[in-house]
Amino acid sequence: MNFITYLRTKKLLLPLSLGLLGLVIVIVSYLNNPQSTQAVLGSTIRQSTPIILGALCGIMCERAGIVNIGIEGQMLLSAFIGFMVNVWTGNLFISVLAGMATGALLGLLLAFVSVTLKLDQIIGGTVINILALGLTGYFYTAGLTTSGKIQPITLGSLAQIPLIGPVLFRNPPITYTAIILVFVLQFVLFKTTWGLRTRAVGEHPRAADTLGINVFSTRYINTILGGAIAGLAGAFLTLEAVGSFERAMTNGRGFVALAVMIFGKWSPIGAWGASLLFGFANAMQTQFQFMGTFNIPHQFIGMLPYLLTIIVLAGFGGRARPPAAEGSPYEKE
Amino acid sequence: MANRPILETKKITKRFPGVLANKDVDMVLNEGEILAILGENGAGKTTLLNIIYGLYSQDEGEVFVYGEKTSINSPHDAINQGIGMVHQHFMLVPVFNVTENIILGSEISTAGVLNLKKARHRVAALSDSYGLEVNPEAIVEDLPVGVQQRVEILKALYREARILILDEPTAVLTPQEIEDLFRVMRELKSKGVSIIFISHKLKEVLEIADRIMVMRRGEVVGETRPNETSKAELANMMVGREVLLKVDKGPAHPTDAVFEIKDLVIHEDDHRNAVERVSLEVRGGEILGVAGVQGNGQTELAEAITGLRSITSGEIYIDGRKMPAANPRALTENGMAHIPEDRQKHGLVLPYPLTDNLILCSYYKRPFVKGLTRNDDAIEEYAKRLIESFDIRTPSPFIPASNLSGGNQQKLIVARELSRDVKVLIANQPTRGLDVGSIEYIHRTLVEMRDNGVGILLISAELDEIMSLSDRIAVMYEGEIVATLAAKDATREELGLLMAGSKKETVPAA
Numbered sequence: 001m002n003f004i005t006y007l008r009t010k011k012l013l014l015p016l017s018l019g020l021l022g023l024v025i026v027i028v029s030y031l032n033n034p035q036s037t038q039a040v041l042g043s044t045i046r047q048s049t050p051i052i053l054g055a056l057c058g059i060m061c062e063r064a065g066i067v068n069i070g071i072e073g074q075m076l077l078s079a080f081i082g083f084m085v086n087v088w089t090g091n092l093f094i095s096v097l098a099g100m101a102t103g104a105l106l107g108l109l110l111a112f113v114s115v116t117l118k119l120d121q122i123i124g125g126t127v128i129n130i131l132a133l134g135l136t137g138y139f140y141t142a143g144l145t146t147s148g149k150i151q152p153i154t155l156g157s158l159a160q161i162p163l164i165g166p167v168l169f170r171n172p173p174i175t176y177t178a179i180i181l182v183f184v185l186q187f188v189l190f191k192t193t194w195g196l197r198t199r200a201v202g203e204h205p206r207a208a209d210t211l212g213i214n215v216f217s218t219r220y221i222n223t224i225l226g227g228a229i230a231g232l233a234g235a236f237l238t239l240e241a242v243g244s245f246e247r248a249m250t251n252g253r254g255f256v257a258l259a260v261m262i263f264g265k266w267s268p269i270g271a272w273g274a275s276l277l278f279g280f281a282n283a284m285q286t287q288f289q290f291m292g293t294f295n296i297p298h299q300f301i302g303m304l305p306y307l308l309t310i311i312v313l314a315g316f317g318g319r320a321r322p323p324a325a326e327g328s329p330y331e332k333e
Numbered sequence: 334m335a336n337r338p339i340l341e342t343k344k345i346t347k348r349f350p351g352v353l354a355n356k357d358v359d360m361v362l363n364e365g366e367i368l369a370i371l372g373e374n375g376a377g378k379t380t381l382l383n384i385i386y387g388l389y390s391q392d393e394g395e396v397f398v399y400g401e402k403t404s405i406n407s408p409h410d411a412i413n414q415g416i417g418m419v420h421q422h423f424m425l426v427p428v429f430n431v432t433e434n435i436i437l438g439s440e441i442s443t444a445g446v447l448n449l450k451k452a453r454h455r456v457a458a459l460s461d462s463y464g465l466e467v468n469p470e471a472i473v474e475d476l477p478v479g480v481q482q483r484v485e486i487l488k489a490l491y492r493e494a495r496i497l498i499l500d501e502p503t504a505v506l507t508p509q510e511i512e513d514l515f516r517v518m519r520e521l522k523s524k525g526v527s528i529i530f531i532s533h534k535l536k537e538v539l540e541i542a543d544r545i546m547v548m549r550r551g552e553v554v555g556e557t558r559p560n561e562t563s564k565a566e567l568a569n570m571m572v573g574r575e576v577l578l579k580v581d582k583g584p585a586h587p588t589d590a591v592f593e594i595k596d597l598v599i600h601e602d603d604h605r606n607a608v609e610r611v612s613l614e615v616r617g618g619e620i621l622g623v624a625g626v627q628g629n630g631q632t633e634l635a636e637a638i639t640g641l642r643s644i645t646s647g648e649i650y651i652d653g654r655k656m657p658a659a660n661p662r663a664l665t666e667n668g669m670a671h672i673p674e675d676r677q678k679h680g681l682v683l684p685y686p687l688t689d690n691l692i693l694c695s696y697y698k699r700p701f702v703k704g705l706t707r708n709d710d711a712i713e714e715y716a717k718r719l720i721e722s723f724d725i726r727t728p729s730p731f732i733p734a735s736n737l738s739g740g741n742q743q744k745l746i747v748a749r750e751l752s753r754d755v756k757v758l759i760a761n762q763p764t765r766g767l768d769v770g771s772i773e774y775i776h777r778t779l780v781e782m783r784d785n786g787v788g789i790l791l792i793s794a795e796l797d798e799i800m801s802l803s804d805r806i807a808v809m810y811e812g813e814i815v816a817t818l819a820a821k822d823a824t825r826e827e828l829g830l831l832m833a834g835s836k837k838e839t840v841p842a843a
Contacts, residue, residue, distance in 0.1 A: 193440045193442045193445050193446075196437060196440060197437070197438070199426075200426050203429070204424070204425070204426045207424035207425060207437075208426075208437065209408075210388075210420075210424050211412075212407070212409035212438050213438050324428070
């Protein structure tokens, strides 16, 4: 009883019981059908990677007070540039860096528009989305080929553990990076000087300013670094997941990332949990279509993850409170 | 204490477009003293301190710290010089805890990683040594205003401030919290901290200050000590003319009841009643004062009887007619006027111009409408007339209400509310945060309304105000009216006891 009260006060009851339920379901289904279970879980991780990277970008920006609805566009243009650089150079590492640089550049654009020009941030983000859609649509040429995509790295004996090994320890590098970034950012935001200042700037910029914290540069740096992470998500799509570029291939992932960020209450670990949920829904949807479980048009099954996003947001989103100063430009007295 | 000067300004001048905010201001703060700067709103007190704290830069003049000429260009410079400031509007991050707020910007860390444990100990040690009780782990937004102020003071002390500037620190506090603040200020003084205390409340200044500097229209008009002066003299210096501190009023000539509340109950979320079976009767031509320590249901009562809050049970009558519940327009049309507690939140639409604010209760009536559109000529003409007759100081009727000073904002509300056919006026904290001149004006207006036969329900946390204005006094304690007395028979002591809940009885209404 005391333990439950403790969990409730720490607001861990819901996530912990959801996690426990998930664990039970996974074990039961693994005992019944090991192959499908492994496939679904592996796919969950892969599907969640671009979502969590996008959400981390959102968290970095919004914690500093900048609303970034341009994540979709940052991902799309980065995916495209990353792919094109791969076509030209054939070097995957340089291609990933090019993708990240593209995201960072779009982050710089957003920061310039919202911090320096003090324009509406929603419009700034929308401009990025439209810009990315237009540029990639115009410059895309069909039939380009590359020297391949990023391959999984097997982490030695860890990969031999049944179920967990193949799911967690036989992934390509961007997937590992995403998971590491979740914990790094969680630490940075809540345990370091930089994180404390970033959150102060997002909540009460004038208070931060009177204490000698530079609001403008804090917002610039966070938005640019966030952009680089969104760029990594784009690079994941073309260089690690698919290996080629298609028009509008981000397919709303940038917006799902925003939903995931809100559901995770602007905390990296919370958002990671939410993106795993989304990834799981996506994996199930693929599995259902593959096995022909339901005799309904596949478009309806394809809606599953998005439906889940709406339900989750409607059910839990209301209680989350965004950083108080987000969306409003800061003006010195 | 005649110590050496720790902070001095010489011939500080600051101009804003159209205003001379500071003119040749010479100020001296000695080590270990409390200097009060007294002045009406807009006298230039805050401007002077913002210059000292580096938020503004002066056009002319110099600032000296420990006798050395210093240029302070940002709050950061001020902090480095040992100057700390508690702003009127707190600079705290509401979702951070006390420790995080205090260390922000000067964190204790190793290689960028916060050492929160050490920080908590520092904060606890500081709060111990200055008698500023606060839980280092409490979230700031959950704390009462008085405690938030302590956090602000701790923030300055954490940065080793030797000079503390308090900008109107009592404006937001309850009487008990003010007592506590004064205790802390004396404690700080005894530890050698020098304090500048800004206020426009004479009583407080006389109580706490070692020296008093009076400002008017950007200039220093005098300097004195509490034991060498009086309230009346200070008020005259402040306003520049004779001020009536006592309300001048004749006996009341009450008529029939114009406003009645019967068995009003307001249920609160947390299983208790904010207002418990309150019945009141206000007669035409009298002022009924509701006294009580804040938070005993006055806010809820005022909101309920003006239709802003739904009631659990009970009835409200104007002129014997039963009013529909929670319907402000019906109340307005039946002759109720309302001066709300929070004038900026509930009294005005701040971004609207004065003209629109003045017709908020009557915009839908002739002559302000013409068919489907506004009649701008009539609105302008009406606004100009009210601005003139209520002496609202404004360059134009078309500037936003937010640009006015507090006193003029209150006059704007009074002008709107009392320029109708009014039978009953609900005035909730009508002079809170106003300067002496404006208080005098509001008090005179209330007495005038009374003499014209209006029934007035005055709710105020200032006992002096209740005692000098009311004809009858009702005391509220924990949601109940515990007593109603005739004002001429009431003493401070008796009212104080009733407000503290130590004496529950019902004296028959006078």
